[in-house]
Amino acid sequence: MSKSGSQLNISIMKEALDTDPQISRMADILEQLRDLNQLIKLHLPRENKFMLKQYEFRKAKFLQELKEILLVYEVSVEDLAT
Numbered sequence: 001m002s003k004s005g006s007q008l009n010i011s012i013m014k015e016a017l018d019t020d021p022q023i024s025r026m027a028d029i030l031e032q033l034r035d036l037n038q039l040i041k042l043h044l045p046r047e048n049k050f051m052l053k054q055y056e057f058r059k060a061k062f063l064q065e066l067k068e069i070l071l072v073y074e075v076s077v078e079d080l081a082t
Contacts, residue, residue, distance in 0.1 A: 022069050029066045033059060 018024075036059045043052045067077055 022072060026066060026069055029062045029069075032062050033066075036062070 036055050040052060040055045040059070043055065070076065
């Protein structure tokens, strides 16, 4: 892809993030999941089961919210598995 085509795609993505609150929320959830995964890895070796359960609970809530938002775009988790 040419540099100008790449810049156009980035511009379109930024505009979508700015104008569609659900796309913005999906990006936020993905960032939260990335951070939670790092925290889960941090607490696994220490076997801090209380903190680990808290992080896994939060992760499950974010994943459920992400699934609900994807349904607005007629995308299911099963669609992503293919």
